[in-house]
Amino acid sequence: MKLLLFGAPGSGKGTQAEFLKARYGIPQISTGDILRAERRAGTELGRRAQEYMDKGLLVPDEIMIGIIRKRLREPDCERGFMFDGFPRTVPQAEALDAILAEMGRRFDRVLYLKAPPEELVARLAGRLTCPACGRTYHPVFNPPAAGNKCLLDGTELVQRTDDTEEVARERVNVYLTETLPVLDFYRARGLVTEIDAMASIEDVRTQIERAVEERAA
Numbered sequence: 001m002k003l004l005l006f007g008a009p010g011s012g013k014g015t016q017a018e019f020l021k022a023r024y025g026i027p028q029i030s031t032g033d034i035l036r037a038e039r040r041a042g043t044e045l046g047r048r049a050q051e052y053m054d055k056g057l058l059v060p061d062e063i064m065i066g067i068i069r070k071r072l073r074e075p076d077c078e079r080g081f082m083f084d085g086f087p088r089t090v091p092q093a094e095a096l097d098a099i100l101a102e103m104g105r106r107f108d109r110v111l112y113l114k115a116p117p118e119e120l121v122a123r124l125a126g127r128l129t130c131p132a133c134g135r136t137y138h139p140v141f142n143p144p145a146a147g148n149k150c151l152l153d154g155t156e157l158v159q160r161t162d163d164t165e166e167v168a169r170e171r172v173n174v175y176l177t178e179t180l181p182v183l184d185f186y187r188a189r190g191l192v193t194e195i196d197a198m199a200s201i202e203d204v205r206t207q208i209e210r211a212v213e214e215r216a217a
């Protein structure tokens with residue numbers, strides 16, 4: 001299964017990726033997670049990315065495309081993959097298309113998690129993240145264990161540095177201007193299924209499952 005989770009910051013891509021990884025046995029390729037791991041490791045790439053991430057801006061295309069080209073050659077991608085957070089610009093989509101074509105592969109489905117922009121900032125500014133496993137929570141929409149601990153591993157949750165209200169607003173603006181046009185790229189290829197991302201987490205999961213299974217049938 002080769003899937004792309006597409007949607008604004010806060011639309012629920014990471015939340016649903018958790019379930020999809022287990023359900024279909026495919027790796028999640030989250031460029032945000034890759035960049036945060038580079039930051040934690042203190043690499044040159046991580047330092048460069050931090051300047052953009054902390055302002056809510058996109059990291060330059062050539063850096064991101066290089067990361068993806070390398071990641072797709074790793075053995076766990078042989079059975080399939082699920083992209084989350086890439087592509088985020090039309091040049092990234094075009095480059096990914098060319099890389100996949102070279103490998104004789106293509107997406108089975110693009111799942112567009114549609115949510116009104118004004119709802120997203122509240123989700124992002126309230127999000128809590130587990131620094132150990134990356135799972136995300138929200139005090140109202142997806143509560144963690146008592147004392148703000150991860151339900152899976154008991155680690156104390158943290159707030160991402162780009163989850164302040166101001167940076168979240170900027171990320172949503174950047175999405176609307178630079179990323180939303182990517183949807184037309186995939187619509188032209190007949191790959192997009194719209195998912196109502198304002199439904200409950202369980203309901204979004206059901207909609208995704210239905211879309212993927214209709215495609216596979």
Ligand code: AP5
Pocket residue numbers: 007008009010011012013014015016031032033035052053054056057058059060064084085086087088092123124126127128136137138141142162171197198199200201204
């Ligand atoms: P990245 O890490 O990709 O962040 P993002 O796209 O901003 O996505 P998020 O992780 O914030 O949102 P999500 O949709 O996964 O939401 P979640 O499921 O957690 O990117 C970070 C930065 O890295 C970028 O700003 C950029 O600088 C850089 N970058 C990354 N990729 C790049 C690229 N390709 N090119 C250039 N730069 C790049 O859910 C959010 C909250 O809502 C949670 O609290 C959750 O519990 C809650 N929630 C989820 N679903 C629901 C629901 N159905 N109902 C109610 N609440 C819900």
